[in-house]
Amino acid sequence: MPKVTFVKEKKEIEVPVGANLRQEAIKAGIELYPGLSKYLNCRGNGLCGTCAVVIKSGLENVSPKGFREKLKLFTMPFATIGHEDDLRLACLTQVLGDCSVETQPAFNWAGENFWQKPYPNK
């Protein structure tokens, strides 16, 4: 069974192959949602984006982004800066192997890719 490590919470759980990351996190008592979105979220329908997590390792061991997830992430540009590949919606992510996950990732306002000078050597 794949192991999912929640890095902030320092908790490791085992889940069945193909398990939904959001459901498994909730079962394990992990708080995916920041602030009031704990109560105000789309309940795993891929609409609100509040279940966003960063896959810190094992990105190859989770399901690829589907159209719906790509579309929702496209509407959250500040959240995805610097995490274009590894920011995922937990509710639309299936666990296929070992991975580690950061919940409630901070906005990357000072993202190295966003505020970088266009010509750093000049």
Ligand code: FES
């Ligand atoms: S719970 Fe709303 S997008 Fe995942």
